Amino acid sequence: MARKPRVAVITGAGISAESGLKTFRDGDGLWCNHAITDVATPEAFERNPALVHNFYNERRRQARAAQPNAAHLALAQLQHSYDVTVITQNIDDLHERSGSSQVIHLHGELDKARSEGDPSHVVQLNGRDLSVEDRCPRGHRLRPDIVWFGEPVPLYEPAMEIVAEADKVLVVGTSLSVYPAAGLLADARPDAEKLIVTLELDNPPYDYHWLQQPAARGVPAVVQQWLG
Numbered sequence: 001m002a003r004k005p006r007v008a009v010i011t012g013a014g015i016s017a018e019s020g021l022k023t024f025r026d027g028d029g030l031w032c033n034h035a036i037t038d039v040a041t042p043e044a045f046e047r048n049p050a051l052v053h054n055f056y057n058e059r060r061r062q063a064r065a066a067q068p069n070a071a072h073l074a075l076a077q078l079q080h081s082y083d084v085t086v087i088t089q090n091i092d093d094l095h096e097r098s099g100s101s102q103v104i105h106l107h108g109e110l111d112k113a114r115s116e117g118d119p120s121h122v123v124q125l126n127g128r129d130l131s132v133e134d135r136c137p138r139g140h141r142l143r144p145d146i147v148w149f150g151e152p153v154p155l156y157e158p159a160m161e162i163v164a165e166a167d168k169v170l171v172v173g174t175s176l177s178v179y180p181a182a183g184l185l186a187d188a189r190p191d192a193e194k195l196i197v198t199l200e201l202d203n204p205p206y207d208y209h210w211l212q213q214p215a216a217r218g219v220p221a222v223v224q225q226w227l228g
Contacts, residue, residue, distance in 0.1 A: 003083065004081065004082050004083040005081075005082050005083065005167040005168065006082070006083045006084075006085075006162075006165055006166045006167050006168070007078060007082045007083065007084045007085070007166060007167065007168045007169075007170060007226075008085055008087060008162050008163045008165075008166035008168070008169050008170070008188075009075055009084060009085070009086045009087065009169075009170045009171075009172065010087045010088075010089075010163070010169070010170070010171045010172070010174070010181070010184055010185070011086060011087070011088040011089065011090060011095070011171075011172045011173055011174070011215075012088075012089045012090070012171075012172070012173045012174025012175070012178070012181070012198075013089065013090060013173060013174065014172065014173025014174060014175075014198055014199065014214075014215055015069070015071050015072065015090070015094075015172050015173035015215040015219075016066070016090045016092055016094060016173070017173070018069045018071065018173070018214060018215055018216045019066040019067060019068065019069045019072070019094055020062075020066050021062060021063060021066050021092060022062075034051075034055060036149060037149075038051065039051065039052050039055040039056075040146070040148050040149050041148050041149050041150055042148055042150065042151065044148075045143055045148075049132045049141070049143075050131075050132050052143075052144070053129070053130045053131055053132060053144075056110065056130065056144045056146070057129040057130060059091075059110060060110050060111060060125070060127060060129070061127075063091075063092040063093065063094075063110055063111070064127050066092065066094065067094075067097075068094045068095075068097050068098035069094075069215070069216045070216040070217075070219070070220050071172060071173075071197075071215035071216045071218075071219035071220065072094050072095055072097075072098035072100070073098050073099070073220075074219045074220040074222075074223040074224075075095070075098065075100055075172075075219065075223065076095075076098045076099030076100045077099075077223060077227070078223050078226065078227065079099070079100070079101065080227070081226070081227055082168070082226070084100065084102065085102040085103075085104065085162045085166075086100050086102065086103045086104070087104045087106060087159045087162060087163070087181075087184065088103060088104070088105055088106065089106050089107055089174065089178060089181050090105075090107070091105065091107055091108055091109055091110040091146060092110055093109065093110070093111055104155050104158060104159050104162070105155070106147070106153055106155055106156065106159060106181055107146065107147045107153070107181075108144070108145045108146035108147045109145050109146075110144070110146070111124065111125050111126065111127065112124055112125060112144075112145035113125055113130055113134070113142040113143060113144060113145055114142065114143060114145045115136035115138065115140045115141070115142060115143075116140045116141045116142075116143055117136070117138060117139075117140030117141075118136060118138055118140060121136045121137070121138075121140075122145060123136075123142060130142060130143075130144065153180060153181075156180055156184075159184055160184060160187045163184050163185075163187040163188055164187045164188070164189065165189075166188065166189070166192055167189075167192055167193070168192060168193040168194075168195075168226070169185070169188045169192050169193070169194045169195070169208075170195050170196075170197070170219075170222065171185065171194075171195065171196040171197070171198070171208065172196075172197050172198065172215050172218075172219055173197070173198055173215045174198055175198065175200045175201055175202045176201060176202050176203060176205075177202045185205055185208065186205075188207075190207075194207055194208040194209065195208065195209050195210075195211060195222060196208045196209070196210045196211065197211045197213060197215055197218035197219055197222065198210075198212070198215070199212060199213070199214060
């Protein structure tokens with residue numbers, strides 16, 4: 001049996017924003033009430049773990065209330081004819097809830113926690129809150145399973161390999177201003193079909209076709225075309 005063509009999908013905050021999830025880049029976004037240094041760094045967690053937990057608890061509640069939009073659903077549908085891997089900068093689970101089966105979360109997952117002393121110990125939260133009292137079986141504190149600013153991105157190399165092997169690369173809902181994720185586009189094969197669906201783009205790569213549309217409109221159109 002011939003293998004399915006491979007598609008690497010790189011998604012950013014724009015696809016989640018269309019499901020109602022605000023981003024720290026929005027003028028009225030959730031993050032605007034908190035400096036990044038207060039809620040999204042290891043130093044912030046050391047300084048005020050209760051504040052950090054409260055911040056992510058609220059984000060978790062908002063994410064659970066959100067629903068996948070037409071772009072998420074279309075990407076899941078693409079799996080019928082393609083080997084699709086979604087590489088997302090987002091920490092929500094909207095891709096999984098829409099039916100996408102292969103998802104790499106570059107920046108971690110909102111609904112998981114991990115042990116500070118044993119990073120391999122990861123807990124599925126199923127929507128529940130985290131508090132400063134939560135510990136792993138070895139007694140270490142649990143922290144949000146998020147890649148904070150200043151921390152390495154452990155899944156970056158696997159994501160590079162996925163992009164490098166893809167027959168098609170689809171970039172959705174990102175202005176390509178966040179690194180190292182934006183650097184993944186350069187790993188695509190020269191002969192791969194390359195598309196970007198987003199409203200704003202800081203520096204369009206020369207070999208990518210830019211479809212300047214919101215994700216929920218542009219992605220279903222691309223998927224319909226690829227599915228024939």
